[in-house]
Amino acid sequence: MCKKKFLSIFLLVSFMLYPMYIYAAKAGSAENNKLCLQCHLDKTMTKKLLNKEILSLYINGSEFAASVHGKVSCSGCHIDINMDNHPQSKRIQSRSEYALSVSRNCSICHTEAQLNQRQPIHKALAAKGPCIECHGSHYIRPTAINKAGVQENAYCLTCHRNKISMRMQNGEALSVYVDENSFASSVHAKLLCKDCHSEFSKTQHPVRSFNSRRAYTITASELCGKCHKEAAKLYEMSVHIDQLKGGNEKAPSCVDCHGDHSIASPKKDKNIGIVSCNKCHSDMSPSYEASMHGKARIKGNEKAPACSSCHNAHNVESAKMTTKIKDGCLKCHKDAAKLHTKWLYNPPVKLSTFSIAHFDAVSCAACHSPNAERGIYLTLTSRKTNKPISDDELTKIFGIEPDVLIKKLDSDSDGMISQKEMWNIFAQLFKHGVRVTFTGNMDVQKATEAHMIASKAEGVKDCDKCHKPDAELFQNVFIVIKKSDGKPLIIPAKKEVLISVYSIIPMSKFYVLGSTSVKLLDIIFIVALIGGIAVPIGHISFRIITSPIRALRRMGKGGKK
Amino acid sequence: MTRIFLHPLPIRIWHWVNALAFIILILTGAQIKLGNAIHFFSFQTAVKIHSWLGWLLVFNYFIWVIYYFSTGNIKIYIPPLHRPVEFAKKALRQAKFYGWGIMVGDENPHHSTFENKFNPMQQVSYLMIMVALIPLQLITGMLLWDPKLFEPVVNLAGGLQIIDLIHVFLWIFFSAFIIVHFYLATLGHTPMAHITAMFTGYEELHDDHGHGHGESHEHGHEEHSESHAQDKSHSH
Numbered sequence: 001m002c003k004k005k006f007l008s009i010f011l012l013v014s015f016m017l018y019p020m021y022i023y024a025a026k027a028g029s030a031e032n033n034k035l036c037l038q039c040h041l042d043k044t045m046t047k048k049l050l051n052k053e054i055l056s057l058y059i060n061g062s063e064f065a066a067s068v069h070g071k072v073s074c075s076g077c078h079i080d081i082n083m084d085n086h087p088q089s090k091r092i093q094s095r096s097e098y099a100l101s102v103s104r105n106c107s108i109c110h111t112e113a114q115l116n117q118r119q120p121i122h123k124a125l126a127a128k129g130p131c132i133e134c135h136g137s138h139y140i141r142p143t144a145i146n147k148a149g150v151q152e153n154a155y156c157l158t159c160h161r162n163k164i165s166m167r168m169q170n171g172e173a174l175s176v177y178v179d180e181n182s183f184a185s186s187v188h189a190k191l192l193c194k195d196c197h198s199e200f201s202k203t204q205h206p207v208r209s210f211n212s213r214r215a216y217t218i219t220a221s222e223l224c225g226k227c228h229k230e231a232a233k234l235y236e237m238s239v240h241i242d243q244l245k246g247g248n249e250k251a252p253s254c255v256d257c258h259g260d261h262s263i264a265s266p267k268k269d270k271n272i273g274i275v276s277c278n279k280c281h282s283d284m285s286p287s288y289e290a291s292m293h294g295k296a297r298i299k300g301n302e303k304a305p306a307c308s309s310c311h312n313a314h315n316v317e318s319a320k321m322t323t324k325i326k327d328g329c330l331k332c333h334k335d336a337a338k339l340h341t342k343w344l345y346n347p348p349v350k351l352s353t354f355s356i357a358h359f360d361a362v363s364c365a366a367c368h369s370p371n372a373e374r375g376i377y378l379t380l381t382s383r384k385t386n387k388p389i390s391d392d393e394l395t396k397i398f399g400i401e402p403d404v405l406i407k408k409l410d411s412d413s414d415g416m417i418s419q420k421e422m423w424n425i426f427a428q429l430f431k432h433g434v435r436v437t438f439t440g441n442m443d444v445q446k447a448t449e450a451h452m453i454a455s456k457a458e459g460v461k462d463c464d465k466c467h468k469p470d471a472e473l474f475q476n477v478f479i480v481i482k483k484s485d486g487k488p489l490i491i492p493a494k495k496e497v498l499i500s501v502y503s504i505i506p507m508s509k510f511y512v513l514g515s516t517s518v519k520l521l522d523i524i525f526i527v528a529l530i531g532g533i534a535v536p537i538g539h540i541s542f543r544i545i546t547s548p549i550r551a552l553r554r555m556g557k558g559g560k561k
Numbered sequence: 562m563t564r565i566f567l568h569p570l571p572i573r574i575w576h577w578v579n580a581l582a583f584i585i586l587i588l589t590g591a592q593i594k595l596g597n598a599i600h601f602f603s604f605q606t607a608v609k610i611h612s613w614l615g616w617l618l619v620f621n622y623f624i625w626v627i628y629y630f631s632t633g634n635i636k637i638y639i640p641p642l643h644r645p646v647e648f649a650k651k652a653l654r655q656a657k658f659y660g661w662g663i664m665v666g667d668e669n670p671h672h673s674t675f676e677n678k679f680n681p682m683q684q685v686s687y688l689m690i691m692v693a694l695i696p697l698q699l700i701t702g703m704l705l706w707d708p709k710l711f712e713p714v715v716n717l718a719g720g721l722q723i724i725d726l727i728h729v730f731l732w733i734f735f736s737a738f739i740i741v742h743f744y745l746a747t748l749g750h751t752p753m754a755h756i757t758a759m760f761t762g763y764e765e766l767h768d769d770h771g772h773g774h775g776e777s778h779e780h781g782h783e784e785h786s787e788s789h790a791q792d793k794s795h796s797h
Binding site: 069075186194235269346347348351354355356357437439463467468469503504507509510511513516517518519522524525528529531532535536539544545546549550553554 | 605
């Protein structure tokens with residue numbers, strides 16, 4: 001036991017003293033350096049490398065002597081040089097290759113464990129970067145001193161201008177290379193690296209660990225909100241952040257659209273609102289390009305709407321879950337409400353509010369994409385907040401597991417919500433103290449068709465298409481519930497939900513003249529008419545039957561008179 | 562034959578504008594609501610006529626309001642509810658007359674005068690119609706006419722579907738009512754007596770009719786009414 005303990009202490013002490021031993025060994029040879037400097041003090045001494053680069057072999061003796069390696073012999077680092085056959089002809093490809101090969105010799109004294117302990121960033125750098133890049137070659141000083149006069153960004157670029165990368169926990173390599181030129185031409189050119197990468201500076205370089213490249217990108221995007229507060233606030237309301245939070249790592253963060261170091265000003269990059277969207281939504285591109293808007297843009301009209309013009313840049317919402325897309329249309333078509341009153345009005349006056357009443361319930365595309373297939377979307381909405389109720393909220397209210405929610409809503413599991421099922425959803429939520437309403441709107445069914453905006457002349461102007469029982473555009477009805485990831489849960493509904501007595505209360509805010517008329521009322525109308533006609537017919541009949549009595553009385557036979 | 566003045570000019574104008582507008586509104590309303598079963602007009606035409614006449618009715622209603630409230634004659638619509646038993650008995654007698662008395666040649670228990678134009682049943686029903694149902698129909702019509710303009714009121718009522726429900730129920734009621742109303746208008750001493758009176762303002766009284774107005778001389782209605790009628794006729 002005692003023997004073992006002694007051995008451990010001996011080994012530990014030996015390990016600690018080893019670098020000192022090496023240093024002493026080299027120091028002992030410091031006198032030999034004079035021999036080397038006899039030649040290398042010559043400023044004109046150079047070597048032509050294979051790539052035609054010229055490598056200076058000049059050493060400033062006094063500066064070297066003043067460096068931390070001043071007492072280390074030349075051969076301590078240049079272990080491959082043997083004075084017996086020096087100078088010999090060595091084939092060196094390039095300066096960078098030479099720097100890298102010489103840097104490997106640093107590890108003779110500066111072991112990996114030691115470097116990592118002093119400054120953990122060495123771990124990531126040592127694999128790629130030559131030591132001399134940061135510390136210099138012969139006049140070795142700590143980087144902070146070596147680069148004391150260097151501007152902050154230049155300091156960072158010392159390493160990051162190289163194609164260095166960072167290893168992720170899942171084994172992926174993330175490039176941490178910064179293209180100086182593209183950064184210099186970016187909108188952020190005047191910023192310091194630490195303005196965004198606030199944890200880093202000339203004196204601080206923490207080592208961080210990320211699961212994946214994507215995890216790093218998402219985290220890095222959070223830095224943007226430090227300055228771009230308004231955009232970050234809007235982004236927090238978007239379907240994209242909901243998707244990210246819901247676990248969809250493909251959903252975009254700031255850098256996915258704007259890039260990282262080569263960020264362009266959206267004022268200059270007029271196509272950012274299309275190009276960045278197309279990275280994921282390229283399936284929308286053909287229909288957009290076929291639209292009035294797309295054609296105008298292709299012709300070079302930079303003011304023609306891009307994706308972000310209608311869907312917004314940051315607070316992008318699910319098209320089925322928002323009525324804000326029309327705000328995008330109205331940004332350009334400012335007079336739309338007034339212009340629609342040319343034909344869309346109720347006499348005796350033409351009011352914009354009447355157009356707006358239609359805009360509230362009908363998406364622009366529903367009329368202006370003339371060949372699109374339309375649907376009536378009834379969104380389950382809280383009466384209190386006026387916002388859609390999510391599937392998560394529903395499962396909590398009902399106290400059920402998420403996977404049985406559909407079964408709960410579509411109780412007969414026929415894949416369609418009937419008028420009774422609609423009433424049951426309303427009534428059950430009412431029992432739980434939740435007041436809801438199904439807010440309705442008409443929209444195109446396929447997103448691709450929504451983009452095929454045609455010319456004004458092709459828009460739907462025929463009132464009968466909507467305002468008539470069993471109207472052409474009221475054949476497809478859907479119940480919409482917001483999913484917690486921001487996307488809609490769309491369940492087909494029977495078209496009878498629009499005209500059922502069961503729907504009057506649950507759907508009290510959605511009314512379309514003619515097409516949401518409750519059928520039962522038509523029957524009551526017919527009955528009332530028959531009743532109204534029956535009263536005079538019955539009364540006249542009795543009067544005819546009783547006319548002899550009146551005749552008798554008038555003649556004084558049996559009457560009061 | 563004597564004449565009794567019942568309907569002053571503003572009320573005759575109001576009545577006939579009301580009658581025509583109501584009939585056309587009922588028909589255009591039916592066209593709007595039952596567009597796949599009725600084809601009187603196109604949807605657009607029906608809506609435009611409906612809107613114009615709806616607003617005409619709103620202004621027309623004010624003729625009625627201004628006339629009756631400025632003259633104080635609104636009292637003819639107010640049932641004497643401070644004498645409920647007597648009023649109930651009169652109403653029952655009136656109902657009995659229409660149900661049976663009219664068949665056997667009884668005298669109409671109510672004798673219309675300018676100050677007491679309506680029988681108890683008319684009083685209750687016209688009061689309801691004029692102060693509740695027509696205003697409600699006009700207001701719901703206005704809300705449907707531009708739901709965005711009146712959005713706060715629509716929301717207060719619980720939504721446009723509820724507004725429409727009220728409007729449609731009243732449409733059903735008025736459709737049936739107007740048929741019965743027209744029939745009852747033929748129950749004067751001659752079928753045209755009440756209707757003519759609504760044009761001329763004067764109702765002719767005949768001593769020998771079975772169930773018409775003012776058959777009896779016992780109450781002195783005729784003379785009073787006649788003198789009043791003459792007074793009124795001068796004023797017109």
